[in-house]
Amino acid sequence: MRLPRLLLIICAAIGLTSPAWADDGYDLWLRYRPLPTAVRAQLDSRATAIVAGDRPSPMLAAALGELHRGLEGLLGHPIGSGEGSGAILIGTPRSLPVLATLNLPLGKLGGEGYVIRSLALGGKPITVIAANDDRGLLYGSFALLRLVQTGTPLDQVDIVSAPKLTLRVLNHWDNLNGHIERGYAGDSLWDWWKLPDYEDPRYTDYARANASIGINGTVLNNVNAVAASLTPDYIAKAKALADVFRPWGIKVYLSARFTAPIEIGGLTTADPLDPAVAAWWKAKADEIYRSIPDFGGFLVKANSEGQPGPQDYNRTHADGANVLADAVRPHGGIVMYRAFVYAAQDSHQVDRTKQAYDNFKPLDGKFADNVLVQVKNGPLDFQPREPVSALIGAMPKTPLMLEVQITKEYLGQATHAVYMGALFEEVLKWDTFTKGRGTTVAKVLESQKISGIAGVANSGNDRDWSGSTFNQADWYAFGRLAWDPQASSERIAAEWAAMTFTPDPAFVRAVVAMMMTSREAVVNYMTPLGLAHIMGTGHHHGPAPWVHELARAEWNPVYYHQADAIGIGVDRTASGTNAISQYAPPIAKLLANPKTTPENLLLWFHHVPWDYRMKSGRILWDELALHYQTGVDQVVAMQRQWQALKPYVDEERFAKTEAFLTIQLHEAEWWRDACLAYFQTFSKRPLPAGVPAPAHPLSYYQALDFPFAPGH
Ligand code: GCW
Numbered sequence: 001m002r003l004p005r006l007l008l009i010i011c012a013a014i015g016l017t018s019p020a021w022a023d024d025g026y027d028l029w030l031r032y033r034p035l036p037t038a039v040r041a042q043l044d045s046r047a048t049a050i051v052a053g054d055r056p057s058p059m060l061a062a063a064l065g066e067l068h069r070g071l072e073g074l075l076g077h078p079i080g081s082g083e084g085s086g087a088i089l090i091g092t093p094r095s096l097p098v099l100a101t102l103n104l105p106l107g108k109l110g111g112e113g114y115v116i117r118s119l120a121l122g123g124k125p126i127t128v129i130a131a132n133d134d135r136g137l138l139y140g141s142f143a144l145l146r147l148v149q150t151g152t153p154l155d156q157v158d159i160v161s162a163p164k165l166t167l168r169v170l171n172h173w174d175n176l177n178g179h180i181e182r183g184y185a186g187d188s189l190w191d192w193w194k195l196p197d198y199e200d201p202r203y204t205d206y207a208r209a210n211a212s213i214g215i216n217g218t219v220l221n222n223v224n225a226v227a228a229s230l231t232p233d234y235i236a237k238a239k240a241l242a243d244v245f246r247p248w249g250i251k252v253y254l255s256a257r258f259t260a261p262i263e264i265g266g267l268t269t270a271d272p273l274d275p276a277v278a279a280w281w282k283a284k285a286d287e288i289y290r291s292i293p294d295f296g297g298f299l300v301k302a303n304s305e306g307q308p309g310p311q312d313y314n315r316t317h318a319d320g321a322n323v324l325a326d327a328v329r330p331h332g333g334i335v336m337y338r339a340f341v342y343a344a345q346d347s348h349q350v351d352r353t354k355q356a357y358d359n360f361k362p363l364d365g366k367f368a369d370n371v372l373v374q375v376k377n378g379p380l381d382f383q384p385r386e387p388v389s390a391l392i393g394a395m396p397k398t399p400l401m402l403e404v405q406i407t408k409e410y411l412g413q414a415t416h417a418v419y420m421g422a423l424f425e426e427v428l429k430w431d432t433f434t435k436g437r438g439t440t441v442a443k444v445l446e447s448q449k450i451s452g453i454a455g456v457a458n459s460g461n462d463r464d465w466s467g468s469t470f471n472q473a474d475w476y477a478f479g480r481l482a483w484d485p486q487a488s489s490e491r492i493a494a495e496w497a498a499m500t501f502t503p504d505p506a507f508v509r510a511v512v513a514m515m516m517t518s519r520e521a522v523v524n525y526m527t528p529l530g531l532a533h534i535m536g537t538g539h540h541h542g543p544a545p546w547v548h549e550l551a552r553a554e555w556n557p558v559y560y561h562q563a564d565a566i567g568i569g570v571d572r573t574a575s576g577t578n579a580i581s582q583y584a585p586p587i588a589k590l591l592a593n594p595k596t597t598p599e600n601l602l603l604w605f606h607h608v609p610w611d612y613r614m615k616s617g618r619i620l621w622d623e624l625a626l627h628y629q630t631g632v633d634q635v636v637a638m639q640r641q642w643q644a645l646k647p648y649v650d651e652e653r654f655a656k657t658e659a660f661l662t663i664q665l666h667e668a669e670w671w672r673d674a675c676l677a678y679f680q681t682f683s684k685r686p687l688p689a690g691v692p693a694p695a696h697p698l699s700y701y702q703a704l705d706f707p708f709a710p711g712h
Contacts, residue, residue: 022650022651022652023650023652023653024463024464024652024653025463025464025465025469025472025652025653025656026205026463026464026465028209028465028472028475028476028500029149029209029212029472029476029496029499029500030070030145030208030209030212030499031073031149031499031500032069032070032072032073032074032145032149033073033074034073034074034075034076035074035075035076035148035151039151039153040074040075040076042153042154042155043071043074043075043148043154044075044082044083044084045082045083045084045085045086045125046084046086046087046088046118046125046126046127046154046155047071047075047079047082047084047086047087047088047127047154048079048080048082048083048084048085048086048087049079049080049087049088050064050067050068050071050079050087050088050090051087051088051089051090051096052064052089052090052091052095052096053091053092053094053095053096054095056095057134058246058247059134059135059137059138059246059247059248059249060090060095060134060137060138061247062138062208062211062247062248063090063134063137063138063140063141063142064090064141066141066142066145066208066212067088067090067141067144067145070145070148070149071088071145071148074145074148074149084125085124085125086124086125086126086127087124087126087127088126088127088128088129088144089121089126089127089128089129089130090128090129090130090137090140090141091129091130091137092130092131092132092133092134092136092137093106093130093132096130098121099128099130102117102119102128102130104117104128104130105160106130106131106132108162109131109132109136109160109162110132110136110162111131111132111133111135111136112131112133112135112136112139112162112163112214112216112249113131113132113136113139113160113161113162113163114129114130114131114136114137114139114140114143114159114160114161114162115128115129115130115131115140115159115160116128116129116130116140116143116144116147116157116158116159117130117157117158117159118154118155118156118157118158125155127144127154127157129141129143129144135216135249136162138211138248138249139161139163139211139214139249142211142212142213143159143161145212146212146495146499147159149498149499149503150494150495150498150499150503151498151503161483161484163214163482163483163484164442164445164446164451164483164484164485164486165445165446165451165452165453165482165483165485166450166451166452167216167217167296167334167336167372167401167450167451167452167453167454168214168215168216168217168452168453168479168482168483169215169216169217169218169219169253169296169336169401169452169453169454169455170210170215170217170218170219170406170454170455170456170457170459170478171219171223171299171403171454171455171456171457172188172189172190172218172219172220172221172222172457172459173222173223173224173407173456173457174188174189174190174220174221174222175188175221175222175224175226176192176221176226176228176229176234178190178191178192178193180222180460180711181222181224181711181712182405182407182409182456182711182712183407183458183460183710183711184407184408184413184414184458184460184467184710184711185407185414185458185459185460185461185462185464185465185466185467185471186460186461186462186467187460187461188460188461189202189203189206189459189460189461190220190237190241192234192237195236195237195240195241196236196237196239196240199240199241199244202461203241203244203245204244204248206459206465207244207245207247207248207250208248209465209475210248210250210479211248211249211250212479213475213476213478213479213480213482213483214479214480214482214483215250215478215479215482216249216250216251217250217251217252217253217296218245218250218251218252218253218457219252219253219254219255219299219336219454220238220241220252220253220254220255221254221255222255223255223299223300223301223307223338224255224301224305224307225254225255225256225257225301225307226257227257227259227260227263227264228264229254229255229257230254230256230257230260230264230284230288231264232287235287235288235291235292236291238252238254238288238291238292239291239292242291242292242294242295246294251294251295251296252292252295252296253295253296253297253298253299253336254288254295254298254299255298255299255300255301256298256299256300256324257307257308258270258300258302258307258308258309258310258320259308260284261276261277261280261281265280265284267280269313270308270312270313271310271313271315272310272313272315272319272320272322272323273313273315273319273323277323278323278326278327281323281324281326281327282326282327284327285327285328285330285331285333286331289328289331289333293331295328295331295333296333296334297328297333297334297335297336297370298324298328298333298335298336299335299336299338299374299454300320300321300324300335300336300337300338301338301340302317302320302337302338302341303317303320303341304338304340304341304342305342316363316366317337317341317359317360317363318363318366318367320337321335321337321367321368321371321373322367322368322371324337325367325368325369325370325371326368328370329368329370333370334370334371334372334450335368335370335371335372336371336372336374336401336452336454337367337371337372337373337374338373338374338375338403339356339359339360339373339374339375339376339389339391340356340374340375340376340381340403341355341356341359341360342355342356342554343355350577351570351572351577351579352380352554352559353379353380353572353577353579354379354577354579354582356375356376356379356389356391357379357389357390357391357394357582360373360375360391360395361391361394361395361582363395363398364394364395364396364397364398365397365398367398369449370450371398371399372398372399372400372401372450372452373391373395373398373399373400373401374400374401374402374403374454375389375391375392375400375401375402375403376389376403376404376405377389377402377403377404377424377427377441378427379391379579380532380533380560381410381533382404382405382409382410382456383410383527383532383533384410384411384418384423384519384522384523384526384527384532385423385426385523385527385530385532385600385601386532386604387430387601387604387605388427388430388432388441390579390582390583391582392432392434392441392444393432393433393434393435393439393441393444393584394432394434394582394584396434399448399449399450399451399452400444400445400448401451401452401453401454402427402428402441402445402452402453402454403453403454403455403456404420404423404424404427404453404454404455404456404478405420405455405456406420406455406456406457406458406474406475406478407456407457407458407711408420408458408471408474409540409711410526410533410535410540411522411526412522412526412664412667413467413540413541413710413711414467414468414471414660414710415467415468415660415663415664415667416518416522416660416663416664416667417468417470417514417515417518417638417657417660417661417664418470418518418519418521418522419470419473419474419477419489419493419515419516419518419519420473420474420477420478420519421473421474421476421477421478421480421481421489421490421492421493421515422489422490422515422516422518422519422520423519424477424478424481424489425481425487425488425489427441428440428441428442428445428481428485428486429441429442429486431587432444432583432584432587433583433584433585433586433587434584437586440486441485442485442486445485446485453478453481453482453485455475455478455482457475458471458474458475459475464656468656468657468660469500469653469656469657470515470518470657470660472496472500473493473496473497473500473515476492476495476496477489477492477493477496480492480495489516490512490516493511493512493515493516494508494512497511497512497515501648501649501653502648504648507645507648510641510644510645511641511645513641514637514638514641514642517634517637517638518634518638520634521630521631521634521635521638521668522631523600523631524627524628524630524631524634525628525631525632525634525635525668525671525672526543526631526671528600528624528627528628528631529599529600529601529602529603529620529623529624529627530569530599530600530601530602530603530604530605531560531561531568531569531603531604532560532561532604533557533559533560534557534560534561534675535557536706536709537550537555538709538712539706539709539710539711539712540712541706541709542667542670542671542674542704542706543670543671543674543675543678543701544557544674544702545557545558545561545563545674545675545678545679546558546678546698546702561603561679562607563678563679563682563683564682565682565684566607566609566610567607567608567609567610567612567620568603568607568608568610568620568624568679568682568683569602569603569604569605569606569607569608570603570604570605570606570607571605571606571607572591572604572605572606573591573592573605573606574592576607579605580592580605591605594606594608594612599614599615608620610682610683610685618688621679621683621685621688622685622688624676624679625676625687625688625691626688626690626691628671628672628675628676628691629672629690629691631668631671631672632665632668632669632672635661635664635665635668636665638661638664639658639661639662639665642654642657642658642661643658669695670701672691672694673694673695673696673701674694674698674701676691676694677694677696677697677698677701678698678701681698
């Protein structure tokens, strides 16, 4: 809830700063509540004025507006009404010529980088935000606010920062009817029906939130696209959004349906090599650019899960991508072409986890220069833990865009507190060995001609945007890691926690500890030791490892665990599907042997006997059961940690998190009980000490049904 400023000032004056207020989470990490008095005095002396050049552009105006809003909120009074003589100078060497005399290291910062430096000018304490263009000033403004929010004094700041990836993009799986595929935070933010005539002020707040973490693009509609989003009516709606987002440095992109030339273009084919089809896409791109001159380009899901694509015309994915790329190239647009493909027919002959690589690797070098192949982090589908996709680093002539999922389709959806930053960091630090040791995913991405990362958004129209306060951290971490893929997710968590709740170090330390175990907790209670995709059918809520009767082999959880009387796990070595052969030789070699395979991926790569000796000395069955139990114990610990933080947190957000942790605990227990009851029918072994018997017989869990689970 946003309190009127006067009330805010009164509250601050009588010491009623947080946590006494209710807070519904709408302000995300941009809360700007008054700082503790001592910190405020220091800030006050350096922020008596904000000085910019004349006639600011809309983007600089946005940055200035945010600086005022933020600093005044943090100070608890208008800029200029405090004591002191310090000022904030913000500009480019052109807009504010004095900056050109300061010898600032702007040379290598590009358009989006910035310098923030404290110095003295004419005897006055000055904080400079400088950049080569207004985008850098926008990001620099948010960075300055972040410093203040996290309790950094401004007197010795010297920061030089530029994004390491060019495209930092959200993918909204939002349908035109407002429903979000895999959305757990309400309906779509985009009110397509009322657009373009009504622009919800929330669109601006969405853009502010993204700009604050450096996100510079958003794909408005679901990759499972309908052609209607490319009709004139919907282009006008997208234009309205683009106009709102532009001052915040955010370009819009659209998901394109491959058969749009037929469905809305009146053609009889969508064959990418047909000249009429190419002409249609060109004309369509021209039309879009007339409305949205800085339109980013297209995202495409083709020949995947029922979506049409070039293979329907016996053409390759490169043919499919290039026809769209040619259409947007004259305008500077790009195509993000997804590699998430697996055979349209029953594919149990070919390991599903191999198919993206099999389809795309041979096409390296065949894509137009404005195409990025967008690859999910793992070879399967956003599981709690997967190995990294073998495609990353394997297509040296093709820029790859990493796709991660911020929304937690397979990780407890809205209610489980699972810090995705830890997962993203694990992915980015994975060593692909594709150019020798140390070729991490982050480095693969950073070294490309065009570089980018996409995150499947977790925002919807819930008041708190993401369905829970802790889910907001996942959005935040995505943006921060997109800016610097080698950053530490733990430090990002600390930043987020300080901004979202309070910079009190005791609080931050405790909450970060809780966040950092949360990812391993979900792996433990859902899919330990490399298990995957044993969630409920369709909605992916809850455990259902027993499902085996779906039409296609790879839709069934049994395909992913292959439990039998001997053991559990999938043999992906040469004696099995040989998926390991897709990795660089040093990795393939490690993965060939269960003893040298990381235990947290053991069952992903090997079918392992129930009595296999693990590093702990325990047999696999006992280890598996204990991992499930550990996951439950970790949630209990998270509950305890949260309770201890009550004095720091406003009632509303405290209570919601508390209730969600209770849901998480119940569901963790459910996962443990259902999975162990089921796997025990194969292992035929007793549960080890410390693991309770399941609360119900297996048949109880198998009978559970969730026809109205969200996001499906
Ligand atoms: O497996 C999945 C999800 C689908 C999603 C698909 C994809 C948008 O369950 O909901 O569709 O991945 O990434 O295309």
